[in-house]
Structure formats: C-alpha cells, structure tokens
Amino acid sequence: VRIDLNADLGESFGAYSIGDDAALMPSITSANIACGAHAGDPTVMRRTVQLARDSGVEIGAHPGFPDLAGFGRRAMMLSPTEIEDLVLYQLAALAGIARAEGAAVHHLKAHGALYTMAAADVSVATAVARAAHGFDPSLIVFGLAGSPTLTAVRDSGLRVAAEGFADRAYAPDGALASRQLPGAVLTDPAQVLERALRMLEHRQVVATDGSVLPLEVDTICIHGDTPGAAALASSLRAGLERAGVQVRPVSA
Amino acid sequence: VRIDLNADLGESFGAYSIGDDAALMPSITSANIACGAHAGDPTVMRRTVQLARDSGVEIGAHPGFPDLAGFGRRAMMLSPTEIEDLVLYQLAALAGIARAEGAAVHHLKAHGALYTMAAADVSVATAVARAAHGFDPSLIVFGLAGSPTLTAVRDSGLRVAAEGFADRAYAPDGALASRQLPGAVLTDPAQVLERALRMLEHRQVVATDGSVLPLEVDTICIHGDTPGAAALASSLRAGLERAGVQVRPVSA
C-alpha cells in the first residue's frame, strides 16, 4: 500500500501570511503552490518553490479564480475559454519560476471553487485539462476521487491522481461537506489517521450520514492553513508509515 | 542597413480594448505582448500570441508594474527582488501561453515606468536581466539605446537590442521627453520616417533643444495605442524599405 500526501502551500500574499509551509514540508510528498490569483505573489511563489525543491517535495501548480478577497473559494461563472486561459497563465507562471530555480512542475491541482466546479462540471474539468495538456502533456492532474469528471481528464490524455481528504467530512453523494457546516473540518489526529487508513486499506470513507462510500485514492490532502496543521500532518505521516504504508509521490 | 520594428501589443483587458493589434502586425517584426500586470489578461495574451505567430512576427514579453489603473506608467518603488520575481512571473506566463500555441518567446522589453527606471537605474536593469537570464539565457533584452544600463544587461550574459523611438521626442540627455509635454509624441508620417532614417543612416537623433545626439539602434519602436498608429507604422515600414533598409527581427 502506498500513498502521496499533498498540501496547498504558498498562499501568503505580500505582508499577509497564511500557513506554516516550512513546518509542513517534511510531512508531504507533493506541494500545490498557489499561483498569484486566489493567493500567492511572485516572491512568495519563488520562496515556496525553493522550499519544496530543497525538501525533495514534488511541485504542483495550484491555480484558482482571480478573487483574492474571496481566497478563490467563491464560485465565479467564467466561460470554459476563460478558465482554460486563466489556468494556463497561472501554471506557466509557476513553471517558469520553478525553471529559474532548477526545478519543474510535476502536477496541477485546482483550488477552492475551481476545484469543486471541476469535480461537478465536465466543461470546467476539460477546460482545466486543456490548459494542462497544452502546456505539458506529462503533467498529472489531481482531482476529487470518485468524481465523474476525472474520466474526462484522463480521456484528454493526462495522467490523473484521485484525491481523498482525511480531514474533511464527506456528504452522502461523495462531495466534500461545505466548510460552513459544523464538523466539516476534522482536527483530531487519531480520527484523521483512522480515516486515511480506511481509505487505503478498505477503499472506503464514512459520509456525514453514516453511509459508507467506496473511495479509491492516489493522494491524500492535508490542509495547511489551520492551527496545528503541521503537527497533524506529521502525526498522520508517522501513523501511516507505522501501519506499513509507503508515502511517496504519485509519479514515483 | 537593417532594422527591427517593434510595437507594444496585447494591451486590451477584459471588455476594454486598446490598440488595433491586427492592423499593426503586417508592419512590425517584433511584438512586445503585455503580460497581465500593467495591461493584458490571459485571453488577450493568447489571442495576441496567435496573431503574432500567424503573422510571422517575433514574440516578446512586455512586463510592467502591477498597476492596471496607471497602465504601468507610474513609477513604483519596488525592491530589486520584487522586480525580478515580478518580471519572471510575467515572462513565464507569456512563454507558457506561447508554448501552448506552438510558439516561443524571443525577447523581453519592460513597459512604461519599469522601462524608464531600468534605463536610468542599474539595480532595476539588472533585476530585469536576472529574471530574463534565469528563465532563458538566450532571450534578447530590448532597452533604451544609449542608456548606460544596457551594458549591465549585456554583462549578465544576455544579448541586448538598443531601441530607438522614431515617434517620441528626446530630451537633451538622451532620455525620452515626458508624455506630458507638448510635442512628446510625433504623429506626422514624414517626420517619423525622417527621424528613423537619420537614426539608421547617421546614427543620430535631434533632441528637443536642437542638439544632435549620437544614437545606435537595433530596433525602432512604433506605438500602437494612438489613433492612426497602423497607418503610421505601415508608411514607416514602406518608407524604410523604399530607402533600402532591410526590416528584419533582431535575431535574424
């Protein structure tokens, strides 16, 4: 049994700081780095790329809607062309910064509302996929495990990694429960580890109504912007390794 | 005698349109395409890249200060690191869009206040050069002909193209006269052609006080955002070719 652990990083902006990226790096194998639209700025991106490179962590682009005030979490009704161009722009900007630092982009994971829309709407998913494919067909696209749109991305010729969330509640239909709901974000290390192991060993997750959903995951997301995130990540990785799980990038 | 003709393009933004890029393309050999900071957006960038590619015009990045409201014409006091990262970000974004369109970035020309500051301040010029070199050491950097900072860019290992302005007045110190001053922008085709030919044949330009300045240029800029810009460009190119000048990209 093997798994990739990923986190969304580089989400600081100018004088504003979010997340403790340096503390999280040792626990993860893939870093999704914000690209200056929903969060991040060129200097933050560069620093985060350096950090990931020096930590031996795979670098991914983490594009989002151009809505800093909403942190990319508010849906915006863009056309597929606008989404494709916007994702291409952000992906390319990060890839160029990586190149200047002797590194390369290995995967792409959409952020926030764009991620959610891509999981539910095939036109959004294929717009994201077109951007990735046009830039580099060897990129791996991370998407919501169980989402019907993952197939569309795969059909476009890209490698796909199905993503599970060990620290987020699942609705009975397999979507993530809204962050607005109580209990949507889990913070108890034992519970998070147990959910991760159930995903890996039994290919299941328990939804908010108690029903058991099948779930096959290639990568598990660890949130970095909550207090205690680094400790939670560290304990999750240690727990997984104790249980005999190999923690490695999806491309390894 | 040979010369490159360049223009700043792709400066529309969303519903806002500036310049008639399509009309200008046949007259130029290098297109400097705005990169989404002082002007341009991902969709405009892509459309402009397609236009340049289809017209056989070399594609250049045209990065500027992140000040859409000021169109990048207002100086901003950024640190050299901030400038380097900002230019790298914009350059990489454009290069990625070009790559998705089967094209490549061939040069870089800073925009507006960033261009002016780079011509006067070696720390700004070297920050821009570091960004270009880090991304691709084969890029050609366009800079103000006669500016002392061009040497610094050349010393960083990059090829440099000295740029003259046939439609802008020169101050006695070799800087461009401020756009605020009357007569700073020339629109008479005969006068613009005469100035261009004087640059090419006599390596000179006449400054606002009548003094004659030595000026060696590899490329001449044609402004695209003034009414009649396309006709002016077309008449300049025709006039140059009639006079036996070869109009070709700097890298040709």
Next chain:
Amino acid sequence: VRIDLNADLGESFGAYSIGDDAALMPSITSANIACGAHAGDPTVMRRTVQLARDSGVEIGAHPGFPDLAGFGRRAMMLSPTEIEDLVLYQLAALAGIARAEGAAVHHLKAHGALYTMAAADVSVATAVARAAHGFDPSLIVFGLAGSPTLTAVRDSGLRVAAEGFADRAYAPDGALASRQLPGAVLTDPAQVLERALRMLEHRQVVATDGSVLPLEVDTICIHGDTPGAAALASSLRAGLERAGVQVRPVSA
C-alpha cells in the same frame, strides 16, 4: 405619460475608455455611475459626477461585482453580507465624490451579474436594499420591471423604480435574453422607439418567442457602450417627446 431615461456611465478605467458619456448626457435623465469595482476609478467617477451635475442629470450609484476582468458580468457567489458590504462601500464612495462636487446620489442600480442575480434571488435583492437603506433610506432602487424581488426591496422601506429595456430582447419568462444570443441587443432606432412606446402606452413587451408580456416601467435603460449609442439615445428621446411622453427623472 412620463418616463425616466437612464444609462450606465463612468465605466472607463485608467487608460481604458468605454462609452461616450458626454454625448449621452443630453438624452438621459438618470446616470448610473460605476463605482470602481466592475469598472470606473476615482478620477473617472469624479469626472462623470461633474458631467451629470452640469447636465442636470440625476446621479445614481452603479455598484457591481469586484471583477474588472469580467466587467461585472460574471456571476460571483458572494454571501448576502459580502454583497451588502460591497454595495455599501461602492455607494458611499460615489456619494462622497458627489458631495465634494456639490451634488448628491439620488438612486442606485446594481450592475451586470449583480443586477441579474438581484432580479432572481430575493436574498441578493434584500442585501442590496439593506446597503442602500443603511446609507440613505430616501434612495430610489432601480430593478428589473416585473421581477418578484422588487417587492422585497419596496418592503424594506425604499422607493423602487421598475426598469425596462427598449434595446434588449426579453425571454418568455420576463428575464433579459442573454447577451450571448443573436438579436439580444437591438440597435435599430425605429424598433427601439417602438418597443419603448409599447411599454409606456400598452404596458407590454414582446418576448423572443412572440408572446406578449405585461410590463410596467418607471425608467427605460439606454446602453452607452455600443457604437452609435448616443445617436440611438438621442433619437429615442426625440421620438418619445414627439409622441407626447414627458421625459423626467423618477423622483420628479
């Protein structure tokens, strides 16, 4: 029979120019001025306020989503609180500029996607109304004639003006036909006048499927951002006055 004629103005931004506001002013009685979010900047706002004041045209706030790249035409999923605060901010900014120019804000009309959402979703309409009422309960709110949400605005204690569109096609359900559809925007002066007169004299509009919808309007919108907008506006006003319609602000 009397009617107000309104137009959306002040939508230029920095170096970007949209619409010929000065040419439109003589034809209208209410100017909806963009407030710096979807379009407009402080200097454009001030110039437009001066123009309206000097033309004897009533000044209205025209707040929109904070999406300059999309010109406020792309829906954004903001919470009612975010919408209320955003509208209050924009309204207050315009009102302060008006105050510095010896003028006052008389009405409010939401822009683009915010207008459309307010017409369809009572939670959006009441968020806009709360913003207006909190700032100045004597403001008049312009909203889509026939929209069920106008009642909610009126119930909040504000005066309401029902708006019709003489140059836009109506869907059979009374909504405006999408701008993406062919024929959605009318430009023939005779047709626009005929539709306006039918609204005023028969309280009807013909929808895209030929069905006749009842429509009671207090104000008719004239678009200012299309070529020939000023001539269209002028001919509409002249035609209305020839037909005996009094063209006056809603508050007159």
Next chain:
Amino acid sequence: VRIDLNADLGESFGAYSIGDDAALMPSITSANIACGAHAGDPTVMRRTVQLARDSGVEIGAHPGFPDLAGFGRRAMMLSPTEIEDLVLYQLAALAGIARAEGAAVHHLKAHGALYTMAAADVSVATAVARAAHGFDPSLIVFGLAGSPTLTAVRDSGLRVAAEGFADRAYAPDGALASRQLPGAVLTDPAQVLERALRMLEHRQVVATDGSVLPLEVDTICIHGDTPGAAALASSLRAGLERAGVQVRPVSA
C-alpha cells in the same frame, strides 16, 4: 498634559488576518481604519467600525496607495489629482460604512508611503488635504509632527494633529528611520513609555545619532501589527496615566 493614542486598524483582507484590533481598542482613543486600497475590505471595514464605535474610540480614515501586494508601503508616483481622488474615494467609502453603523469619521491619517510622501512633499500633502476638505472641512488630519507640510494642511482650513511615534526610531532630520534598518521599530515597553513621556513633558525625541530633536505632538501612534502590540499599547497607556497624562481624543 494630555495626549491622543492612535493605531492603524482594519488591515485584514478576506481570509488574511493582520493585527489584533479587538485587543488594541481599550488602549487607544483614535482608530485609523484601512479603506480597501492598501489593506482592508468592505466587510473588515464594517467590523472594525463597529468595534471602534462600541469601544468609544474615534474613527478615522486611513487611506493608502492601491497596492495590496506592497501593503501601501511602496511609493507610487501618482499625480496630485489622482491622489486627491483616491483619498476622497477611500475616505467616503469608510464614512458611508460608519454612517450605516450610526457612527462618523472624525479624522484622516494617510498610510505608509502616502503618509511619508505627504510629510515631505507639499503637493502630496495638499492633495490629501483637498480630499479631506472637499468631503468634510471639520475633519482633523493627522500628520508627522515637525513636518513642514503640516502648515500647508492647516492653511487649507483643516484642523491638524501632529503625530509622534514612540515605538519608531527617528532619523536626525526628523523623518522616521526606515523599517528596513535594525532598531527602527522599538518593542521594549519601558523604552516606548520613556520616549512617549519625553515627547509630552519635554517636547523632544532622541534621534538615531543621539541628537535631540524638538517635537510637539498631539497624538502618539501605536503599531498594531507587531507581536505583542496589544500588551505594549496597554502598558503605554497605563504608564502615561500613572504619570498623570490625560489620554483623550484630539477633538475632546
């Protein structure tokens, strides 16, 4: 002896949090609230206005350059007209939010680079003053104590409050030492109190070279964005009151 204590607040933005405004309120008498350009957003502004109002703290506008990425600390070369309109816009937006909350704006203090430029350049100072005067001639403008430009503001008919910094080092010419320099920001409570008392009792401050500068202050600024800011503010106020200083708003 009496003094006003002011702090810059409301500088959070969307998901980004800076400063502990609630903890600072009990120690201050004037709150300078960011207005959505260099920091702050409409919802943050409203929350901060409520907090100040409920704490009995005077509300001031804290306008800055439109440079969120630089937190308004990078100089931008705007024209006096652009500065006036930008300040008017931000001031009016905050005043409207205050009005909706049953409060009013009592003073204005420019932020960051705009503050520094206004202290050194009379054209900037008078642009800020024109904005304040045009909106409300009864506003009090806070400016750097000892700055020659304060006179220009006073001459425009506005009341002025001279501001001292007990937690910032002064250059020998009376300007604030750059934040880039070591020791530019003081954090030792005893030292901050001692400097404040010296300002109030002896009308002096000791510059970085040991020279003693005359300094007459109406208000002392407390920074809110440093760790321990609230404790420092609380100990300063307590120390001042122990020494018999009356801590009251400048207008009291």
